[in-house]
Amino acid sequence: MPFNIALHISSKEKLYKFISLAIGVLAYVFIISLYLLILNFTPATEEGLKIKNAVNGFTFLVFVYIGLAIIIAMISVRIIKAKMFGNYVLVNEQQFPHIYEIVKDSSKRLGLKTVPEVFIYNSQGIMNAFAMRLTGSKKYICLTSAIIDADNDKQIRFVIGHELGHHVAGHLNTWFRILAFPNLFIPFLPFALSRAREITCDRIGHYVADDIHDSASALQMLACGSAKLNHLMNHEAFHQQEKMVSPLWRFYHELFSTHPRLTLRVAELKKWAQRNPN
Numbered sequence: 525m526p527f528n529i530a531l532h533i534s535s536k537e538k539l540y541k542f543i544s545l546a547i548g549v550l551a552y553v554f555i556i557s558l559y560l561l562i563l564n565f566t567p568a569t570e571e572g573l574k575i576k577n578a579v580n581g582f583t584f585l586v587f588v589y590i591g592l593a594i595i596i597a598m599i600s601v602r603i604i605k606a607k608m609f610g611n612y613v614l615v616n617e618q619q620f621p622h623i624y625e626i627v628k629d630s631s632k633r634l635g636l637k638t639v640p641e642v643f644i645y646n647s648q649g650i651m652n653a654f655a656m657r658l659t660g661s662k663k664y665i666c667l668t669s670a671i672i673d674a675d676n677d678k679q680i681r682f683v684i685g686h687e688l689g690h691h692v693a694g695h696l697n698t699w700f701r702i703l704a705f706p707n708l709f710i711p712f713l714p715f716a717l718s719r720a721r722e723i724t725c726d727r728i729g730h731y732v733a734d735d736i737h738d739s740a741s742a743l744q745m746l747a748c749g750s751a752k753l754n755h756l757m758n759h760e761a762f763h764q765q766e767k768m769v770s771p772l773w774r775f776y777h778e779l780f781s782t783h784p785r786l787t788l789r790v791a792e793l794k795k796w797a798q799r800n801p802n
């Protein structure tokens with residue numbers, strides 16, 4: 525079946541994205557309206573002039589800070605790029621072609637027009653993978669050495685599919701980030717949106733991996749981390765652990781985590797795979 529991103533976006537992501545955009549747009553409209561109201565309807569008295577001057581001064585400062593933030597961001601991007609190209613290993617046809625082939629094939633399956641640049645770096649044992657965008661439309665994926673060492677190639681396919689999912693689903697969209705910026709001041713909402721996005725990307729990773737054992741065990745490996753135990757892992761037993769997670773821990777975890785707990789991710793993915801065979 526051809527890939528359809530709309531079918532993979534989790535209902536929670538749709539809800540939190542809508543709330544985030546609605547709050548963001550309302551916040552910007554409120555601020556701009558307030559600014560225009562003060563400028564146009566403040567009486568031309570001495571007190572009124574003081575208020576207008578204060579508002580204009582504050583607005584000027586806001587634009588100065590925005591300008592500074594843009595300059596700092598541009599410098600940071602160049603520093604990060606220099607660090608990546610100077611210290612990480614770029615995956616391509618000449619370098620680890622079997623991993624590049626997975627990225628190329630997965631990108632094609634997900635309808636990406638360009639293949640993201642993929643880097644592997646020495647994480648000193650930390651298992652991780654992430655998607656990023658620095659400037660423009662250029663897409664990147666970083667994989668740590670620990671995840672490459674621990675996972676087999678089928679599990680890596682799931683991980684790469686998950687990270688590509690962040691690109692395909694528009695999670696790194698600059699305009700969304702700007703529009704949804706006011707949400708950073710709403711407690712718990714950014715965390716909830718982030719967790720919902722992870723569920724979406726697990727589904728996309730599974731679409732690419734095309735095998736629930738590979739997908740679920742790739743998630744379990746994030747908890748296990750041992751290459752030696754990889755082929756012995758039982759993701760069904762890991763799934764059953766979900767029932768043993770205390771409600772208090774669940775509540776705490778739900779509030780402050782950018783990622784759902786791994787037992788929940790496995791449980792959600794298995795439910796999804798049962799309902800939606802590829």
Ligand SMILES: [Zn+2]
Nearest residue numbers: 686690722725
């Ligand atoms: Zn993710």
